[in-house]
Amino acid sequence: MKLLYINPNSTASMTEAVVRIAREAASGLEIIGWTNEDGPPAIQGPEDGAAAVAGIRKLLPAARDAGVDAIVLACFDDTGLAEIRAAAHCPVIGIGQAAFHLAALLGHRFSVVTTLPVSVPVIEENLSAYGLAGQCARVRASGLAVLEVEAAEAPALARLAEEIAQAEAEDGIAAAILGCAGMAPLARALSAGTRLRLIDGVAAAAHLAPALVRASRSSERA
Template identity: 40%
Template sequence: MHIRVVNPNTTASMTAAIGRAAAAVAGPDTVVEAVTPTTGPASIESHYEEALAVPGLLEQIALGEQQGVDAYVVACFGDPGLDAARELAAGPVIGIAEAGFHAAAMLGRRFGVVTTLARTTGRAHELAERYGFASLVTEIRACEVPVLQLDDPTSGARELVVDECRAVLAGGADAVVLGCAGMAEFCAEVSREIGAPVVDGVAAATVLAESLVRLGLRTGKAGEYAPPPPKPVTGLLSGFTVPAAGSPVRASAPVLLAEVSA
């Protein structure tokens, strides 16, 4: 089985950390491939950056379809481009917020979320509503640490995440979901510190994607997630033109975008 974990931002060190977290929970017969798009923002902390990240994500989904990838994980807590990715992919595509919420809902009556910046909490609330978990979320707290500082041992990020997780438990939650893929590698440490279940969406999404493939389940293509209709795309995204009905985005897209950005 081949699972591609897509880090929608372009920071390679974060991709490597995400890959380690995913590989740690995958089965022995599963190949976990963590990839970085050729285009996009260094981190995703705004609606603007989320929008800019989607073409790079779709680039990696399209390439994966040509390479026989069985399932995908979108490793950003905003689940950017999830619906579009499902239109391109034959197999399952799982967002880490989606997976994290589902897992936490099975670990207690209610759960909370600890994320990076306060400006991203609105998106997390929106996704909780979309996935049907809004009534189970006690609160969404921000530790006010930028994404790219999460792996900096001098930033104090881990300690701040632990403090916010304790606050979530004090507010009545039974479990905590970590609201950023960059927190994946210290999930177990935080759980030990607070003495309660802490869910990393990267790990949860990887195991869920793996399980769906083992069950022989694929993305439904009869309705909304049918392949996008063929039509020309112009300008910066011309490489993403869908050439024929039922065909994925061309793999030439990343080359074209790289040339333009250069």
């Protein structure tokens, strides 16, 4: 089974990190990653998301030609999910969607720790659209820009750990969802400082996308 992670932004180093985490999570799958070179360097809010969609769509014919079985949109805002799903030849899942649903399936009430405040309304709208707003205690903005998170320097790690600790103390939750693709490589380090279960959407999508592929194939045979 072949999964394609599309990074909606144009930062290739983030694509590389996402693919590495996905391969660690699902070692039996063929996982590749493409970067939307027409996208903004980071997606921070709805305007950046809207600017990325055309570039993602341009990659879809090549995805079909490459024999991709499922596409994962590797932006926590699930950038262009409905439009890309409608246009793609295969199942499409977003890393935000995957993280929310995995948390719900595991029975966890959760909070989301994300980047800037501009992303909070997008995430809250997605939770409502997926019918999972009731599972989420709070969407928390760390105040870090996406590329600050991606750089993974000590002050950014400390700030994320602080926000996770506040969520654990205040929100009455069992899990915290890491609300940015750039946080995926930080999950292990951040887990060491909390009793919460940390859920990363990149890994969550690697677990859930194969099930979507199998379900799609079963429905086609029926």
